[in-house]
Amino acid sequence: AQKVTQAQTEISVVEKEDVTLDCVYETRDTTYYLFWYKQPPSGELVFLIRRNSFDEQNEISGRYSWNFQKSTSSFNFTITASQVVDSAVYFCALSEAYEETSGSRLTFGEGTQLTVNP
Amino acid sequence: KAGVTQTPRYLIKTRGQQVTLSCSPISGHRSVSWYQQTPGQGLQFLFEYFSETQRNKGNFPGRFSGRQFSNSRSEMNVSTLELGDSALYLCASSGEGTSYNEQFFGPGTRLTVL
Numbered sequence: 001a002q003k004v005t006q007a008q009t010e011i012s013v014v015e016k017e018d019v020t021l022d023c024v025y026e027t028r029d030t031t032y033y034l035f036w037y038k039q040p041p042s043g044e045l046v047f048l049i050r051r052n053s054f055d056e057q058n059e060i061s062g063r064y065s066w067n068f069q070k071s072t073s074s075f076n077f078t079i080t081a082s083q084v085v086d087s088a089v090y091f092c093a094l095s096e097a098y099e100e101t102s103g104s105r106l107t108f109g110e111g112t113q114l115t116v117n118p
Numbered sequence: 119k120a121g122v123t124q125t126p127r128y129l130i131k132t133r134g135q136q137v138t139l140s141c142s143p144i145s146g147h148r149s150v151s152w153y154q155q156t157p158g159q160g161l162q163f164l165f166e167y168f169s170e171t172q173r174n175k176g177n178f179p180g181r182f183s184g185r186q187f188s189n190s191r192s193e194m195n196v197s198t199l200e201l202g203d204s205a206l207y208l209c210a211s212s213g214e215g216t217s218y219n220e221q222f223f224g225p226g227t228r229l230t231v232l
Binding site: 050 | 149151153160161162163166168173174176206208210220221222223224225226228
């Protein structure tokens with residue numbers, strides 16, 4: 001069975017601080033995908049990043065960066081110089097490899113509510 | 119390209135009634151998945167449809183059902199509503215093959231059961 005754990009329920013920071021959101025996952029699959037989504041108050045889940053299990057290279061996109069470590073089953077997300085607009089709930093998710101006959105599904109963590117105060 | 123659209127955005131029903139929610143995927147996407155989001159259970163997978171066939175199913179009772187039409191639009195139905203069915207229902211669409219796992223979500227339908 002797959003499981004995603006986001007131990008931080010809520011994080012509050014002051015604007016311009018760096019913040020790291022933790023994500024730990026469990027899976028028996030050797031091929032899998034990891035995701036981060038952002039959910040602003042409007043409710044829509046916004047796709048941020050997808051990584052596959054064979055690519056442990058860290059990624060940076062503007063103020064966002066992701067650190068994937070298979071050895072610790074973690075896929076952490078860092079926002080540098082946070083802004084008020086970053087306030088949202090962030091979800092880490094895991095899915096098994098795509099199979100044409102069975103499709104795939106996302107298993108989500110509990111989410112981390114990030115509040116960035118001015 | 120238009121995103122995933124869901125209708126209605128808000129819905130209020132009473133216990134025992136049934137409800138149908140609609141989802142139109144991104145043009146060209148043939149896979150549609152449904153998720154339920156509640157404060158207690160978080161985001162949970164309901165089912166996935168591809169080419170009008172249910173391909174994957176989560177652990178929900180038979181009161182929850184769905185279907186997909188030839189234009190890839192999907193509907194989900196909940197019969198005999200219970201208070202616990204109050205939730206945000208999210209629909210996601212995705213392409214095929216290696217791009218499959220990039221699921222793009224709609225704004226959701228917020229269902230309140232009284």
